[in-house]
Amino acid sequence: MTGWVKLWTLLLALAMPALANAHSRSESYSSWRVQDQKLIGVVQVDALRATQLITDPAQTQDLQGLLAGQVLTTVSAKQGRLDCHRDLVRPLNAAIGQLRSEIILTCPRALAQVPATLTIGVFGAVSFSHVHYARVLAPNGQVSETVLSQGHRTVLVGGPAKIQPSSLFDFMRLGLIHVLSGPDHLAFLLALTLLAGRPLLAIGAATGFTLGHSLTLALVTIGALQPAYSAIEALIGFTVVFAAGEALAARYGASRRLSLIGAGAILLIPLTATVLKLGPPPWPVFVGAALFAACAPGSGLSGSRRMAPVLAAAFGLIHGAGFAGPLLELDLPQNRLLPAILGFNIGVEAAQLLALAGFALFGLLLARTSPRIRSGAFIAATTVLSGLGVYWFVSRSLGLN
16 A cells, blocks of 8 residues: 555544544434414424533533423424514423423414414524424324424414425435435445446445345334334444455455454454443443444455445444434324335435435546556545444444444
């Protein structure tokens, strides 16, 4: 490896924790209902996401207060030119690892007759890529879901007109945004593309990934599977580092011993966390990942590439459970699950195709360069992907990110 490639790779590797922190998935949820002139909402977010709001180390013990303050300053409503009065913002009890705040807004007139424009800007100032999923129960009993992002932070609530439930297109948009705003999923697709190497194998890998994530997306959404979401998020990080490692093996070869070393390194993580008292590590996650790593083919070269579609299908099962998160939070009724799953999955596929097309275009441009540049770019990419995957796997497993 030439000196400039070593330097580039080292700089990227050092920057990986910052990249992971800056661009990890940023999401929040809210549900809203109308009572005459009152608009009652509950905003929910992962507790770790609320750490973005910390400006003073002393605030780390009051994440509930930080979320309540964020809701107080970024959530508002108007009926025409008249502001709705903010009556209450208070923290609510939530599941472990989650934070919830309730807000009550009182508008000048009954919301059933005069609609209000609700603005939800939570986390927009600290995360440009933040996505908010809002579920609104209208006065007439209709339920609609809206995806809010930078530049689109408002939703219409109330009014005498019948509000149509979210359409197939709405769920397609939700799926598209969910993947494109999630660097972990995109990182896995890139690692998978590097592993496949050839267009035909890349198509096979993409097909395997689609089959895998479609199955678990449907099963989790309908309630047939109920995985631990924190474990799924951690294992998504593992899929990134494993696919990147297999890509390196496919190009340069790897011995069986390397798989066993990797498995041992994985088991050292919870042991170290226990000694340092970082909290009780989720042993099933680490043991499962270690067993998978130990049983990896380790054949390198063509063997690793031939396994790309199978690996993609297996890891697609994990990513599909992660994809189901937004649909679960929207708490959809049974009669709307099928269009929601179908539309969301189409959106996921569209995002996947866009990402793969972008990777292919970059690959065509890179093919016009010298072999030394192509080799350096491959090593740098797999190094960064491996580092990001390790960071996500460890930090999410131990509840550090």
